[in-house]
Amino acid sequence: MDVLGRYRNLIVLVGVLFAQVLGLAVQVRRTTDSEPTRLIRIWAVGTVTPLEKVLVWVQTSTGSVWHNYFYLRGVRAENRNLKQQIERMSLEQVRMSQDADQARRLQALLAFKEQFISRTMAAQVIGSSGSELSRSVYIDKGESDGIKPDMAVITAEGIVGKVLRVYRATSQVLLIDDQTSGVGAILDKTRLQGILRGTPAGEVVLEKVMSDEAVPAGEMVLTSGGDGIFPKGLLVGRVTKVAPGNELFLNIRVRPAADLSKLEEVLVVTRIDERQAQPDQAGAARAVDILAERLPTVPSKPENAVKADTPGAVAPSNTSSDAKPKPVSPEASAGGGAPAARKTASSPSSSSGSASSGSASGTSLGTSAGTSSGNAATATTTPATKVSPKPVKAAETPKPQPAVEDSPH
Amino acid sequence: MAITYTSGEQVEVYRFSIPATILIPLTAVFLQAWLPLRFPFFTIFDLPLLVTIGFATARRSPLAGLLTGSVIGILQDALTHHPIGLYGISKTVVGFGASSLGIKLDVEHAGARFLLTIVFYAVHEVVYFMISRGLVGLRMAWTWPHELLSGVANAMLGVLVFMLLDRVKQRT
Numbered sequence: 327m328d329v330l331g332r333y334r335n336l337i338v339l340v341g342v343l344f345a346q347v348l349g350l351a352v353q354v355r356r357t358t359d360s361e362p363t364r365l366i367r368i369w370a371v372g373t374v375t376p377l378e379k380v381l382v383w384v385q386t387s388t389g390s391v392w393h394n395y396f397y398l399r400g401v402r403a404e405n406r407n408l409k410q411q412i413e414r415m416s417l418e419q420v421r422m423s424q425d426a427d428q429a430r431r432l433q434a435l436l437a438f439k440e441q442f443i444s445r446t447m448a449a450q451v452i453g454s455s456g457s458e459l460s461r462s463v464y465i466d467k468g469e470s471d472g473i474k475p476d477m478a479v480i481t482a483e484g485i486v487g488k489v490l491r492v493y494r495a496t497s498q499v500l501l502i503d504d505q506t507s508g509v510g511a512i513l514d515k516t517r518l519q520g521i522l523r524g525t526p527a528g529e530v531v532l533e534k535v536m537s538d539e540a541v542p543a544g545e546m547v548l549t550s551g552g553d554g555i556f557p558k559g560l561l562v563g564r565v566t567k568v569a570p571g572n573e574l575f576l577n578i579r580v581r582p583a584a585d586l587s588k589l590e591e592v593l594v595v596t597r598i599d600e601r602q603a604q605p606d607q608a609g610a611a612r613a614v615d616i617l618a619e620r621l622p623t624v625p626s627k628p629e630n631a632v633k634a635d636t637p638g639a640v641a642p643s644n645t646s647s648d649a650k651p652k653p654v655s656p657e658a659s660a661g662g663g664a665p666a667a668r669k670t671a672s673s674p675s676s677s678s679g680s681a682s683s684g685s686a687s688g689t690s691l692g693t694s695a696g697t698s699s700g701n702a703a704t705a706t707t708t709p710a711t712k713v714s715p716k717p718v719k720a721a722e723t724p725k726p727q728p729a730v731e732d733s734p735h
Numbered sequence: 736m737a738i739t740y741t742s743g744e745q746v747e748v749y750r751f752s753i754p755a756t757i758l759i760p761l762t763a764v765f766l767q768a769w770l771p772l773r774f775p776f777f778t779i780f781d782l783p784l785l786v787t788i789g790f791a792t793a794r795r796s797p798l799a800g801l802l803t804g805s806v807i808g809i810l811q812d813a814l815t816h817h818p819i820g821l822y823g824i825s826k827t828v829v830g831f832g833a834s835s836l837g838i839k840l841d842v843e844h845a846g847a848r849f850l851l852t853i854v855f856y857a858v859h860e861v862v863y864f865m866i867s868r869g870l871v872g873l874r875m876a877w878t879w880p881h882e883l884l885s886g887v888a889n890a891m892l893g894v895l896v897f898m899l900l901d902r903v904k905q906r907t
Contacts, residue, residue: 335797339831342805346820346827350870353818370813374765381769453814456767457822458778459873460815464768490816500816505874526876587775 368493371464375496378453379466386450443557445597446480447471451589452496461504461528462487463589468495476555478595484561484583485509485549486592497594501586502562503530510552511562511580516541519550522562522580530563532578539576541568547580557598749793749904759903760786760807768814779885781856783807785893787826788855789900791833792842800837804830818871825862829855845894852893856886 330337449465467473469492477489479499487501500507503524511522511532518539520532532547545565551558563582571577751759763782770777787807791800808826812819833855836842842851860882867873 335801335831335835338798339801339827342801342827343824346805346809346824347870350818350820350824350866353820354871364813364819366809366819367813370764370810373761374768374814377765378769451772453768454771455815456764456769456771456778456811457815457817459867459875460817462816463772498816504816506816526874527878589772 367491371493371496371498375453375464375466375493378464379496382450382452382466442599443595443597444599445595446593447473447596449473449479449497449592449594451592455498458528459505459526461501461507461524461586462490463499463501464496465499465592465594466496467594468493468497470494472596473497473594474596478556478560478598479592480556480560480595481584481589481592483585484563485556486584486586486589488555489594499592502582503528503586508553509556509562510550511547512550512558513541513565514546514548516545519552520578522547530580530582532565532580533571533575535576535578537570537574537576541565541576541578543568557595748795748907750907751790751793751904755903756790759790759900760803760810764807764810764814767811779881779888780892781859781885781889782892782896783811783822784826784829784856784859785852785889785896786900787830788833788852788893789897791830792837792848792851792897793900793904795834795837797831797834797838800830800832800834801827802830804828817867817873821863821867821871824866825859828862829859832858845898848894848897849890852890853886856889857882860885 447467449467451463452466453464455462465473465479473489473492475489475492479486479488485502487499487504487507489497490500491498501524502509502522505524505526507522507524509522510519512519513532513535516539518535518541520535522530522532524530535541543565547562547565549556549558549560549562561583563580563584565578566581567579569577569579760783763786767777767780767782787800787804790803794800794803804826805823808821808823809819811822811826815822833851836851840847840851842848864875864877868875
């Protein structure tokens with residue numbers, strides 16, 4: 327009894343340590359996805375995160391009042407610059423949408439299935455784990471907001487991580503630079519696939535790329551979609567360093583595109599749809615159309631005059647000898663079931679597409695003139711019809727127009 | 736440097752009020768989770784560890800020290816995604832060690848506290864490293880410069896934290 331009293335502290339120490347080691351062993355053994363969240367975590371998170379939410383709210387509100395009502399220096403100049411940037415980007419977007427549309431048509435031909443992010447939820451980062459070895463953050467959305475484990479978390483810059491644990495009003499997000507995370511990734515140009523992992527030091531490396539492959543520094547890394555969490559094609563980051571690694575694989579270091587140390591707001595991908603690629607018919611605005619709207623319009627001539635001036639101008643259904651076949655959407659070739667995008671009559675380089683025949687006539691302004699004659703059907707075109715530079719040539723047109731190409735820059 | 740051996744009769748034993756006993760560790764865990772978001776460099780600090788050492792050396796009771804360390808560590812574990820117990824075991828050992836040492840040594844001086852914090856920071860890291868590698872199977876990287884820098888940084892912050900704790904501790 328005296329011995330017990332003498333070594334009481336040591337006995338308690340051993341007992342407490344033993345209990346914790348035992349608890350650790352049980353947890354390590356039971357680590358599965360279906361494991362329920364432990365009560366102690368719920369208590370701890372429930373104690374700490376409300377305070378964090380209040381602090382973040384106060385900070386955001388104060389910053390918002392300051393930036394929105396007081397500190398407005400340079401806003402006018404910034405607004406002007408942004409407007410110019412929007413102008414440039416809208417033209418760029420139109421040009422790229424054509425490329426995307428073409429890609430969709432080709433994917434549809436291949437019965438290729440794509441994943442689309444169809445719904446996201448914005449969330450505020452309110453806290454972290456507070457440990458260098460556990461790279462995770464807490465967000466202010468939880469089970470009551472429809473968040474579920476394994477949902478992808480992204481920002482506008484790139485991917486951030488995945489939802490690990492979900493509580494009632496908060497969630498824990500495992501960042502991609504944590505050593506226990508893994509993301510299926512693919513290199514943009516070389517199309518080499520690997521697994522993106524974090525290191526204990528907080529770096530991000532791309533593993534499982536064979537050492538005989540050439541990977542240039544600076545190459546973009548995208549998600550491959552192979553992990554079942556992130557949809558394919560999201561930006562991960564850029565390769566910063568390539569070195570020979572252990573065994574047969576390269577050691578590729580990647581700098582994440584999203585700044586993981588300064589996260590404030592993130593998007594949780596709450597729904598991903600998988601569907602077969604469909605050519606985008608309705609929203610296919612073309613660069614030439616937009617430019618045509620902006621350029622001074624050419625007064626339309628009477629139909630007779632156009633016909634007289636342009637012997638080459640033919641009726642829309644006409645397939646003249648110099649008309650070249652152009653790529654057509656599967657829907658168009660299948661019988662013209664696709665809704666057609668209406669064109670402006672002043673479009674200088676519009677090429678009419680006969681949906682039923684599946685070929686383009688190759689006429690340009692002549693078709694527009696025909697349109698003005700009231701043949702509305704001929705004034706429409708499927709987005710599948712590519713713009714051919716040839717009809718734009720002034721020799722076939724009643725009045726020379728500025729040669730407008732798809733890419734205005 | 737005032738690290739002097741003192742007999743059991745010479746050392747002063749302090750206690751903390753119940754609100755301080757609850758709120759100070761909670762605040763430390765909260766700040767440890769919140770500050771790194773605003774100041775990423777703050778991850779090198781371990782505020783809960785400093786509070787554990789501060790409480791243990793002031794109370795000078797190994798039992799209270801190990802229990803305080805255990806509770807603070809488990810609370811810290813609960814916010815990570817690792818199994819609960821990694822910080823718990825490390826801080827239990829530190830709490831026990833710091834309070835045991837607090838009985839033997841006079842740790843009221845800033846220099847003594849600085850050295851004590853460095854020593855127990857190292858103990859904490861070694862225990863954590865061993866458990867996480869040996870029991871949990873985590874990949875851990877031990878880099879001496881980083882650990883040394885963290886130890887010194889924590890010791891400097893520790894001196895300030897202990898000064899704050901001095902204000903709330905009560906002589907028994």
